[in-house]
Amino acid sequence: MLNCREVTRLLSESQERTLGLSERLSLKVHVLICSGCRNFGKQMDALRQITRAYVKGANERQDKPDD
Amino acid sequence: MSQGETMPEVVRSAASESSSLLADTGFLESLRRQMLKFATLQLSDANLAEDAVQEALIGALRNARTFAGRAALKTWVFAILKNKIADILRQKQRTIDASSLLREDEEEEDFSSLFNQKGFWQADQRPGAWPHPEEALREGEFWLVFETCLENLPGNQARVFMMREFVELDSQEICETVGLSISNLHVMLHRARLRLRECLEDRWFLAGEQPC
Numbered sequence: 001m002l003n004c005r006e007v008t009r010l011l012s013e014s015q016e017r018t019l020g021l022s023e024r025l026s027l028k029v030h031v032l033i034c035s036g037c038r039n040f041g042k043q044m045d046a047l048r049q050i051t052r053a054y055v056k057g058a059n060e061r062q063d064k065p066d067d
Numbered sequence: 068m069s070q071g072e073t074m075p076e077v078v079r080s081a082a083s084e085s086s087s088l089l090a091d092t093g094f095l096e097s098l099r100r101q102m103l104k105f106a107t108l109q110l111s112d113a114n115l116a117e118d119a120v121q122e123a124l125i126g127a128l129r130n131a132r133t134f135a136g137r138a139a140l141k142t143w144v145f146a147i148l149k150n151k152i153a154d155i156l157r158q159k160q161r162t163i164d165a166s167s168l169l170r171e172d173e174e175e176e177d178f179s180s181l182f183n184q185k186g187f188w189q190a191d192q193r194p195g196a197w198p199h200p201e202e203a204l205r206e207g208e209f210w211l212v213f214e215t216c217l218e219n220l221p222g223n224q225a226r227v228f229m230m231r232e233f234v235e236l237d238s239q240e241i242c243e244t245v246g247l248s249i250s251n252l253h254v255m256l257h258r259a260r261l262r263l264r265e266c267l268e269d270r271w272f273l274a275g276e277q278p279c
Contacts, residue, residue, distance in 0.1 A: 003186030005178060012257040016231070016238045036193035043264045046200040050267075051232035053204045054213065055105075055145060 002026050007037045011044050094137060099124060102148055104214075109152050109229045111222065119155060123148040153234045156244055181261060194264065197272040209271055216266035220259055227252060228259040 002010070007030045010023055019027070031038040099120060106116035127144040181192045188194075203209040217225060227245065230236045236244070242252055268274075 003182070004188045005182045005186035008261065009253070009257045012260050013253050015260075016253065016256065034188075035196075036188040039194040039196050040264065043194060043197060043200075043268075044260065046197060047260060047264060047267075048232065049201065050204065050213065054210065055149065055233050056142065 002030050004030075004034060004037050007031070007034070008040050011037070011041045015044055015048060095124075098141060098144065102144065105145070105233075106148060106152060108214075108217065109226070109233060110155060111226065115155055119148060119151040123151050149234055153236060156230060156234065156236070157240075159244070181265075192265070195268060195273045197268065200272065203271060212267065212271045216263055216270065219266060220262055224255055224259040224262070227255050228263070231256060 007027060010019060010027055013019070027041075031041060102120045102123065103116055106119045107113060110116045110119065123144055126147050127140065130143075181189060183189055217229075220228065227241055227247075230241050230244070231238075238249055238252055241247070242249055247255070
């Protein structure tokens with residue numbers, strides 16, 4: 001069974017590559033019982049959403065919106 | 068405001084010749100500043116960043132009349148800038164000394180504060196649930212925290228993270244550019260994300276109960 005360190009590594013890697021079936025199953029089983037890693041997984045998606053927003057629109061932040 | 072002294076000559080004259088968008092030097096200067104920050108974070112070289120920004124800005128302003136408003140121009144200009152940065156990063160092949168990228172001892176030290184000996188979360192380090200992360204995107208304050216957290220990453224971690232997430236290079240491209248193995252890259256991105264999420268959680272998402 002994977003530990004949290006390994007699980008977070010896989011969750012991070014899933015942002016770069018498609019995980020294999022056994023990797024996905026191991027993850028699934030782990031996050032069922034581990035709220036920390038479950039949250040970590042959601043945060044990986046949030047982080048990507050944040051970085052995309054930063055590049056795309058966050059630069060609006062210093063200005064008033066268009067008239 | 069007078070931006071004349073900091074606005075490059077070529078941009079100023081391009082700006083003066085057409086629409087109100089371009090005549091708005093306050094807007095252009097603020098845009099330039101944001102672009103510079105963005106480029107400097109990623110290139111960690113002020114001169115390269117300045118060049119990339121000027122090229123991108125001039126390129127975009129050449130077509131500025133076709134843009135309906137500030138937001139459209141910004142999106143466009145940042146798209147150009149991202150491409151410029153990607154080109155520059157590709158040219159800077161292998162300028163990172165691979166041995167400096169991963170110092171194993173530091174690595175272990177880092178992880179041991181997060182995970183116990185069996186590799187499970189230390190009780191006080193376990194990630195919490197972030198309430199409504201999408202709402203943070205609309206908060207000006209949040210972006211300041213985000214930038215601080217990025218700046219707190221070790222330089223090489225920040226660099227590969229930004230190549231991956233901002234410039235959107237794939238693993239293969241990053242590895243070729245900086246001369247890393249795929250598995251080293253994955254380790255670095257893992258560490259960067261662990262740090263970044265911890266920083267965002269501590270400073271924003273679960274930072275006390277007081278309203279921001």
